[in-house]
Amino acid sequence: MEFLRPATWDEALAAKAEYPTAVPIAGGTDVMVELNFDRHRPVALIDLNRIPELHDWETGADGVVRLGASVPYARIIGHLSDRLPGLSLAARTVGSPQIRNRGSVGGNLGAASPAGDSHPALLASGCLVEAASADRGPRMIPIDEFFLGVKRNALEPDELILAVHIPSATGPQQFAKIGTRNAMVIAVCSFGMALHPEAGSVRTGIGSAAPTPRRAGAAEEFIAAELADTGMWASRGELAAATAKRFGELVAEAASPIDDVRGSAAYRRHALSVLARRTLTWTWDEYRAAGRAAA
Template identity: 40%
Template sequence: MMTSAAPVHTPADLADALALRAAHPAAWLLAGGTDIMVYLEAHAIDPPAFIDLWGLPELRGVDSRGDHIRVGACADYTTLIDDPAVRAHLPPLVEAARTVGARQIQNRGTIGGNIANASPAGDTMPVLLALDAVLELQSAARGLRAVPLADFYTGYKRTVMAPDELIAAVRIPKPAKADRLHFRKVGTRLAQSISKVVLGGRLRLDGDTVTEARLGWGSVAATPVRSPKAEAALVGQALSPSTIEAAVAALDGDITPIDDVRSTAGYRVRVAGRILRSWLESLRG
């Protein structure tokens, strides 16, 4: 139950939502409410109003025409899990969605809410970073701008989103045939578990040689991050045992985990290295 007396604006369509967003910059956007309800229960937030995005058809659905998949910001996890194009082109995103909470949260939590909530432990962002996802940010005043997810976070729970903007959609390039994709979440349990470490990976291989590497991480820094040093250690190299060890060693310079209630920094560094090594070794056949 929502423990707030703040008014909830219910826009008729996206244009109406953008106008409300401009008129009420301190109001909170409300999608599935699965993060917001927790904050309200904990008395962690006290917004003057909400703008409810849940019922807007323009923010829902998946469009797979062309060379990318466009996922509406209010697409819930169950939609991602069931959508034929997401299943065909983006299996790690389906895997990530399957690990979020349990069925109730998957029916209500949205991809846009996960991204905008900006938790370093969010499960979709490592995969989306590995897939070079681009956000469509929209405002009434300036229209649409495209921001790579890799440029979206500026610090702990901070983003480049302006007070009059919202996330309209996530555009994800369809991976190439030569791409090897990966998702791995390390948590306490299989369901209802906030991650200790998450890895989303995409490696493009030409024979045995890595031509492109994307490694997205969760719960190892103040924001979801890529690991540029580990990626650089892979590109242009044959996927040999020494290349793999060089990438794992380089990863130390990329991640800055902390001790918290779920894990220690030392554990996270060790586990991040192990899950990277294990995936890369599996690609050697």
């Protein structure tokens, strides 16, 4: 196995072009598990730790956070909780403190696991994944188009992830996860959602309950129509229990879970309906409280 240590982004892209089946490694929290259990033996590893661009983040004038692919979860929690609250909540459930100091959103996206903890929050935010190749340069991949199958993503063989462009929150965001404990566990199922008041929309993300992370489109359309038709965005009135219940049912219908060692398909559907109902209630209560505080 070749071990490559590029010092610049251009060198990293050149290495990926020369070794298209090479596996990039930064935090190593997913890759090393595969290697240690002999589940994968790539022809080469590309160590990305010396590339400074991958470790930086910045907020643009438009409020979009450009998050370097190797920025660890611990820094997201420590510095970006106000701008990216949903992702920060998800980051808090990732592994142990040691894992959060090494693992990153870029690595989570590269692995493309259906159970990746960051994926529901990224889907709910409506972000863009910035990838690049030596020959074609950079391109933006909408998060809705990024996940193609179980542990398969939209990257070409010669591409690497440089950054993720995530809009700063304009409304409340939430993340919830079911597992045998809150962290250091693969999710039985997970759910993220974000209110986007300026657009009058709601976005969601389902994790560990389908071949890929996915949104609950019918649930989003239902709750957005309910809030618009009743004037709730402006009035910030109380959300009816029946509305939250129906939202949860539609989220569960959007999943296509399986039975496995962590939980049955039936349990995952039930848990998702509960998570969706709760997170909708939490986000809406937070939205109402913000309105009262502003008044």
